[in-house]
Amino acid sequence: MRSCQESFDAYILRSLGGDYGERLLPRGVDITLCDQVFLIASGLIWNVYFAALALAAGFFVATALAVAKFSENPFLSKPASGFIFLFRGSPLFIQFFFAYEVFILLPRAGIEINLIFTTITAETRWLARATSGALVVLWLNTSAYTAEIFYGALRAIPKGDLEAADAYGMSGFTKFRRIIWPTMMRLAWPSYTNEAIFLTHATTLVFFSGFPAWQQSGDALYYARYFADQTFNPFVSYPIVAAYFIVLTLVVIGLFGMANKRLNRHLPQTVRPKFRFRPQYIR
Template sequence: MIPILAEYWRPFLYSDGMHASGLVVTLWLLAVSIAIGFCASVPLACARVSKRRWLSTPVRLYTYVFRGTPLYVQLLLLYTGMYSLEFIRSQSLLEAFFRSGFNCAVLAFALNTCAYTTEIFAGAIRSIPHGEVEAARAYGMGTFTMYRRIVLPSALRRALPLYSNEVILMLHATTVAFTATVPDILKVARDVNSATYESFGSFGVAALLYLAVSFALVAAFRRAERRWLAYLRPAAH
C-alpha cells in the first residue's frame, strides 16, 4: 500500500491547474450535491407535511421514486438515458449539460439526497412539540413567520443526527460516479489497479481516504450537535 501511495499519490491527492485529484473531485461532488439537495429539501419538507394534498402528494411521489430505486440506476438513466433522447440532443444547453459525466453525477446525487433529506426534515417538523407551535400562534405569527422563526430552526437542529448519517452515506454513494467517467477516488484506484495489478494496495488507499473524510465529517457533525442540541440534554442536578 505504501509503495502504491508513494508512486501514485499525485492522482489521489495532488491537484494542479489542469487536473483535479481524486480526493478533490470526490469532495466537490459531495459538497455540490449536498448543498443543492439541502436547499431544495427545506421547502419540499414543508410541502411534504402540508395538509393540502396538491402540495404533499407530488413530493411524496418524488421521494418514493428516488428512495425506491438504486442510485446507480438513476445515474445511468441521467448519463446514458437522457442523452439518447432526441429532445435533449436538439437543445444545445441540455445537450452540453448531459454530455458531461460530472454534471449528470451531481444531478443524480442531488436528486437522490434531496429525497432522503426531505423525509428527514419532514419527520423533524412533525416531531416539534405542539406547545412551540401554539406559543408562536399565540404571539400572532402567521404561517410563514412561524416556519421561518420557530419551526424550521427547531426542526433542522433536531434533524442533525439523522442528517449527518445521510451525508456520510452520500459520501459512500459517490463511489458510483466512476460509471459516468468522473475521476473520483475510486476511478483513480481502478486506474492504478489496472496499471499495477496491486488490488489490495490500490483499493486500500482509496478506503483510507474515504475513512479519513468520514471521520472528519463525523467530528464536524458531533461538534455541531453539541453546540446546537445542548438545550435538549437532561439538566444537571
C-alpha cells in the first residue's frame, strides 16, 4: 500500500502524459483514497485549461458577435443571429460529438489550399485531439452564449449616455471605447460570471463525448469514472470531483468579483452595486 506522498509524486501531474508520473493507473484493491484525490486533482488541470482558454478567446468573439447582431446592417446582424441561435439551440454534448465526427473525416494528410503562386497544406490531424478540437467547440459555444448576454446589455444601455456622447462630438469608435463597451461590461458582468461558471462545469463533458483520452490522460470526471468502475463505489470519487469544482467555482466567483469592482470603481461606495452570485440552474 503506497503512502500519500508516493501517490502525490506518482499522480499529481499524471494527466499531462509523457514522463509526468506513473504510466499505469492503479487497479482494484491497490487503489487508495490518496490515489483518487491526487489523480482526480491531476485531471482538473485539463478542466482549467479548457475553461480558461475558451473564455479568453470567446470573450473577444462574443463582443464582435454582439455588436454585429446589434447592428442595423442585415449583412452583419443576420449571420451573427444565426450563429448565436445555432450554438444556443443545440446541446453541447451533441456539438462535441458532431464536431469530432467532422474532424476525423477531414483528410489526414491535410487540406491543400491553392494560393495561385503556391500551394500550402493545412494540417487537420490536431483537430481530432481533445486538447484542440474540444477546445474549439467550447470556444464557439461560449462565444454564442456570451454574445447573447452582451447583446442584451447593449440594448439596456441608457439612451442618455449615448446622447451625451453625441453631444460631446465623440466619433463612432471613441464612443464605443469610452461609453458603449464599458457600460456593456458593467451591465453584463453578473450574467457573464454565470456563463463562466457554467462553462467551467461543462468541461467535464469533453471526455464523455467522442474525443478520446490519449494514454488515459483525461480530466477530473474521466478519472472519477475510472475509479468508480474499478472500486464499484461511486460515493468516493464523484464527491471528490464535486468538492474540487466547488472550490474552482469559488475561485471563479472571486476573480470575477474583483473584475466587477474594477468595472464600477468610478461609482461612489454607497451606490456601487454589490456583486452577488446568482446560479443559473437552467441555461
